[in-house]
Amino acid sequence: MKKNIAVYPGTFDAATNGHLDIIKRAAKLFDKVIVAVLVNQNKKTIFSVKERLKHLREITKDIPNVEVDSFEGLLAEYMKKKDSCIAVRGLRAVSDLEYEFQMANTNRALNKEMDTIFLMPRARYTYLSSSMVREVYSLGGRLQDYVPEIVEKALIKHYKK
Numbered sequence: 001m002k003k004n005i006a007v008y009p010g011t012f013d014a015a016t017n018g019h020l021d022i023i024k025r026a027a028k029l030f031d032k033v034i035v036a037v038l039v040n041q042n043k044k045t046i047f048s049v050k051e052r053l054k055h056l057r058e059i060t061k062d063i064p065n066v067e068v069d070s071f072e073g074l075l076a077e078y079m080k081k082k083d084s085c086i087a088v089r090g091l092r093a094v095s096d097l098e099y100e101f102q103m104a105n106t107n108r109a110l111n112k113e114m115d116t117i118f119l120m121p122r123a124r125y126t127y128l129s130s131s132m133v134r135e136v137y138s139l140g141g142r143l144q145d146y147v148p149e150i151v152e153k154a155l156i157k158h159y160k161k
């Protein structure tokens, strides 16, 4: 089990500058960071897994130790496959804690080797979430400073349909 590989799992629908902030912080702490997009057929997303992978690869292309991948099923099993014992999650506010606490404990019950570490994004991103971004764009608003350019273009295209 390698200690220097971290996995940053999530839905990333849509990827925000808050996600990118966490990725950059994790990339400074670990030799390798795998950004892992969950493939969940039951969850309705605006972007396909292929699109989300494309967005994440584009926004992380200048960070050499970041890899973008997708996974199905349990995160705890994916971590074993990737030989990683550290999951990274962003913590924006105390309101995130209950969900994250539940998830981290469930994952640890499924994989004893695994721990979750939490990183805080820059203060300006603390209130930012993918769902808020989707809502703003669906109503014709724009949040240029909060989403990467490729994601902003994709959001505009998506809601123009």
Ligand code: PNS
Binding pocket: 009, 010, 011, 012, 038, 073, 074, 075, 076, 102, 103, 106, 107
């Ligand atoms: O960005 P999100 O939607 O908050 O990410 C949630 C995610 C993908 C990290 C979480 O739902 C997950 O890991 N799902 C995989 C299934 C799993 O392992 N479930 C048990 C632990 S919650």
